Amino acid sequence: MTTYGFLGMGIMGSAMAANLVRAGNDVIVWNRTPEGCAPLVEMGASMGVSPRDVVSTADVTFAMVSDPAAVEEICRGPEGVFEGAGPGHDLIDCSTVDDLTSELLAAELAQRGARFLEAPVTGTKQPAIDGTLVFLAAGERSLYDDVAPALDIMGKLHVFLGRAGMASRMKLIINAIMGSTLAALCEGLALAQKSELDGAQLLELLDAGAVSNPMFRGKGAALLSQEYPASFPLKHMQKDFRLTSELSERLGQPIPSIAVANETYKRALAQGYGDDDFSVVFEVVR
Amino acid sequence: MTTYGFLGMGIMGSAMAANLVRAGNDVIVWNRTPEGCAPLVEMGASMGVSPRDVVSTADVTFAMVSDPAAVEEICRGPEGVFEGAGPGHDLIDCSTVDDLTSELLAAELAQRGARFLEAPVTGTKQPAIDGTLVFLAAGERSLYDDVAPALDIMGKLHVFLGRAGMASRMKLIINAIMGSTLAALCEGLALAQKSELDGAQLLELLDAGAVSNPMFRGKGAALLSQEYPASFPLKHMQKDFRLTSELSERLGQPIPSIAVANETYKRALAQGYGDDDFSVVFEVVR
């Protein structure tokens, strides 16, 4: 039986790992602050002392951390992933990073004889809990095929998009569209409220029309109540905008709407809303 | 039995009037260019010689024209609506206009003893044909109640939003959100294509995620094929952005994302794409 490693017990990682454990798998987990592992250990996971320990013990290790810098740290740091990776000890990075980070990771793991797959997800807290994430995978095709059973447990869909880096690109673009769409909703809602219209009625009418979508339904209540418990923290959304912006610079594709939405998220981050749900961007729009 | 008038036989008006005729109503139609009335007359509608003729003959007359200037023209022009309106000869304006235009119309018709309802719709060509529009109504409540049967024939939902002008505001805000969302999709798709990603795959993944919505599905094929048969012409969408922008100025609500999307639609309009579907905005984004 495959032993799975899991690095990063944040909102997403802990929910994903829990699904692997519940499905009867051997799972070894690690988190920067060890107390983050406690709930998983209670469920039956074992706990590793370092990324190196997890990677060298498990057959395949998933990583789910916040940004490229965090990935770099768990890989290159002392007792890091690179020290444990090798033939039979592969890595799947589910973090949302830029394509250059993934390309580099792939190359460095290949040197060590380990296979690499990037597999960022769409879907936030609830789909992670429900096992209905969508995995965007790219890198080693054989590793993708091998871990299909695990991806099936944690998600409802997984697709293979080619060489390492392509999944990161796809993920960033999807998030940028999502974030820009929410920014437009926030502006529309603010204008409706200034117009003496009922915000709830706006949301109902949107839901009866051509842009009816789960995010508007899901975030609508947060916007109306102005309470924003983190499902997908704003600081992560803003990071994805930043990486999308870099991609657009590299490829020479102008993205004015996305760029302006990014500025609004940056404003929210500057005002201290980074740990709230990204829908908190409404607070700097209204 | 109620006789309905219908002014404006464009993409939307002709489809809506056809549904009234099909349902067995007496309908008298008018269009700026008379040949636009032919299909309806073939179906059994009668044809009026002027807005005044239609309004003074029918009990309730619907208008569906392109913008505030067109509404002004059919109302104030010689042989116009104002000359035919009066007690028992009411007007329902389904055009998307600004709230000030609606307020003024309501006041002028009230002076003539006619009731007024603004009832802009969400939904474009196909829902108009299918009778699944959503009517946003505001103005005279009694008129709203009286025409409920006609609204039920042409739409799947109708809501009453208060005094004249409120429905226009709601409609403009919904369209601005819709147009901004499409602009963000276009930018994301352009970036995906520059990234060597498959556009169709981007659309599939969006459809599996939190922003899955009918518009992305409906316009996706147009964007991939770069053919844009008009369902909702770009010039009308840009007009709605303009009116939303004016509303935002009047109410003092900043809307940076919507403002930048507007500039992109203005660019498309300047490049001669006004009569194509608004999804043609992709051509100035890519």
Place this chain on the structure above:
Amino acid sequence: MTTYGFLGMGIMGSAMAANLVRAGNDVIVWNRTPEGCAPLVEMGASMGVSPRDVVSTADVTFAMVSDPAAVEEICRGPEGVFEGAGPGHDLIDCSTVDDLTSELLAAELAQRGARFLEAPVTGTKQPAIDGTLVFLAAGERSLYDDVAPALDIMGKLHVFLGRAGMASRMKLIINAIMGSTLAALCEGLALAQKSELDGAQLLELLDAGAVSNPMFRGKGAALLSQEYPASFPLKHMQKDFRLTSELSERLGQPIPSIAVANETYKRALAQGYGDDDFSVVFEVVR
């Protein structure tokens, strides 16, 4: 000798009228709140009881009020300009308005036999005091020629730009460039301060380079001290952005940079900074 009327004793109007008085002219002034006339009366001006009174007494009357609505009001209101204007009783509007307002004014005054010139100015408080304004004039050429001596007293330069409306267009465009440039400076200064750079040093270096300009020098101190005594109130600058935006809609010319700067000024206005100098926009940028 020509008798000059002057309507509107705000920051600009009072300084301009004072220069006319100082130069030995007969000047009759009026202000919405009569106490605004006191300083001029002390200097030797006489005071009119209404716009009508001033216009019908003076040969040529200057108006300098805040926006198109204020111009409309002093012209059309009871005891307004239109009641006093006629042959030999001409009007020069120095307010910054849109071109449509000027065109309409010109037409209505022509009907009354009065000549009309629009003559918005560039330059704010200090140039008004110093008599170094620049007048952008358009409308009746003969009136322009007749009042050249008065324009020479109040300004350092005057140009004639053609039919009524053309000067308004020019003025709006100049202000939009000015306001956008200041918004860019504010963003750069905010970024410099976040970068631990010295703001005063940034201003010095800018002044040694290709964009060295009087506005950066003049507003620099305000930005560094974060005190913004009104020279040109932000609400007026935002109004000019609004009118520029409408012009751009009408002419079909996209202006993304100007549009985004406008949103920043709208944010400042929404936060209550309307009566401060427009450089107060720094407060919502930093």
Place this chain on the structure above:
Amino acid sequence: MTTYGFLGMGIMGSAMAANLVRAGNDVIVWNRTPEGCAPLVEMGASMGVSPRDVVSTADVTFAMVSDPAAVEEICRGPEGVFEGAGPGHDLIDCSTVDDLTSELLAAELAQRGARFLEAPVTGTKQPAIDGTLVFLAAGERSLYDDVAPALDIMGKLHVFLGRAGMASRMKLIINAIMGSTLAALCEGLALAQKSELDGAQLLELLDAGAVSNPMFRGKGAALLSQEYPASFPLKHMQKDFRLTSELSERLGQPIPSIAVANETYKRALAQGYGDDDFSVVFEVVR
């Protein structure tokens, strides 16, 4: 007597090195394509075979290349700067790069015992020829003091801004303000031309007002004639916007006006205008 090295014989570098030669200094030059050195050699400079050769021969070597990647290449490449640098063989980088690149360079040269100064300039082709550049210097203070005579020959002003990286930050911010200001001018000019106003008259009136500046005068003719001989190539301006954008991300400072101007420059770059003067941005604005 000090021997100066000079790496990079582009528009700027060749003009700067020429001034050093003309002032009687021993100068050894190098360019990626050797024919770029010919004019300098004719004037009396000697020619090095590689960056290493130049740096190890000269006491102090100036570098003036296009972007961070080019700096990296001449430093780290085979026969690069790092191989020639050491005690008594110092480097002054006049290229416009990001602060991180400068910090890294400073650290790596310090390890080799060489001193480092970053000294990006404001001013483009003509000031380089005239010796009226402004040097923004940061890094080793002693090196700054030592090369003051050379900076005095090539420029009209030099300032010291602190630790390595600070001058890069200042330079990027200045260029972002400059580029944003020009974008606003282009939009205003395009709107003026659509308004049937005379573009030359707009430029004259701007020059009589608060934003009168050398850049508007200098670029005005280019805009009116729509010919854009490169003084400062658009690709370099866009690169500076990109680096400013990264700085703003890192420091958490929103810069919406600058971000939107960047998108306009990106559009111009995508349309193939990279080698024209940055004022060519007018072509995608009008």
